[in-house]
Amino acid sequence: MDITQFVSSSIGQWKSQRSAHHMIFSHFEAVRSAIDIVALTPDNPAVIELCQAYDIDPSQAVVPFQMSWEGESDWNDEVLKGSTILVPIPDPNSPDRGQLLRDRGYAETMAAAARYHITEDGVFVLITEYNRAAAEERIWFVNPNLRFRVSTIKTSDGTGVVTASFSSELRAMATP
């Protein structure tokens, strides 16, 4: 599995159930959301702009995409809604790893570059370092219509895991 196959398999609409474990309080949070993943062309102005913001030649970008989500948590009544553009930049010498540019992180609003690699059994692993925290995501396909995503948020010194979460993402069937 390389990044092109992984992203291609992810394109579409997904119905997500996410459970977050807030470890300090042993609290459970349940989130239901709809996720929409759309392919972008490499010549999309937003993709080129994002590459330039990271000082990367846009010709290095492969399979850029946009991810949008809208959901509800049982933790509070706030509607969770957002959208981000993601641009994979594979390492020239190893196709199973590289950088993932984003115009917005999940946890903070500053631009964040992340490192990804794909394990031999097809798990996409993404590590993002923020100022005060580090996030790790592991995403894999159970079958073509079901993705799992396990995320951890750690303190930046790596000592503690603050939140662990698990999403099951089921492909939403096309309406006729």
Place this chain on the structure above:
Amino acid sequence: MDITQFVSSSIGQWKSQRSAHHMIFSHFEAVRSAIDIVALTPDNPAVIELCQAYDIDPSQAVVPFQMSWEGESDWNDEVLKGSTILVPIPDPNSPDRGQLLRDRGYAETMAAAARYHITEDGVFVLITEYNRAAAEERIWFVNPNLRFRVSTIKTSDGTGVVTASFSSELRAMATP
């Protein structure tokens, strides 16, 4: 990571938060439990008996252990409580895979033999075939005091995932 290291790292008391996603109903279930994993000696009569029930020479068993759990679900008021003996039987020619004998499965009460392997990045993968279902568990350590466990229950024909669940298991500190 081989099976001996994996089991040795698992010995102890764990405080578990488990979220189950019942996919057909988009239902969330939250379970809190205490898990106790205790090493057994290979000459333990229960270990020898279990090997014999599977027609396996007890000298092939490595790091047998007992796992006990007691917990509560928000799904109903039933107390979840049980205990099982597990006996790894590594394949003679590949130390990262083998059989895991159990005297009781999670999903059914019949004895179940399961196949395990450990991936290059240290994920213990266990696949159990039942009469009407198949279960896959992926367990890995985030750090020495935190284990994650992702379980899926599929229909036996492999077409559908019925339940997906995620456990975060935090080592319970010894009381002074």
